[in-house]
Amino acid sequence: MTYTPTKEEIAQHYKAMGDSVDLLNAGKPSHMTEDQWTDTKKRNVEHLELMVSKDYWTDEDMTAVNKAIADNK
Numbered sequence: 001m002t003y004t005p006t007k008e009e010i011a012q013h014y015k016a017m018g019d020s021v022d023l024l025n026a027g028k029p030s031h032m033t034e035d036q037w038t039d040t041k042k043r044n045v046e047h048l049e050l051m052v053s054k055d056y057w058t059d060e061d062m063t064a065v066n067k068a069i070a071d072n073k
Helices: 007-026 034-052 063-072
Strands: none
Touching (some): 007 063
16 A cells, blocks of 8 residues: 655644755754764764655745755765
């Protein structure tokens, strides 16, 4: 069975991707060690890669998502 999210769910997924992009673009928070930041970046990039590959996107702009992936790999 194929998962088909609602428009509201798609909007929530897109917002979550934006949150990951914002975190990556902001850089390492002062409370994190370098190892923690490296792990955080890795998890967020993996999340973005997984989400951008979904086939349910319509006209969402993935420019910032793709840039965040490329900049943080």
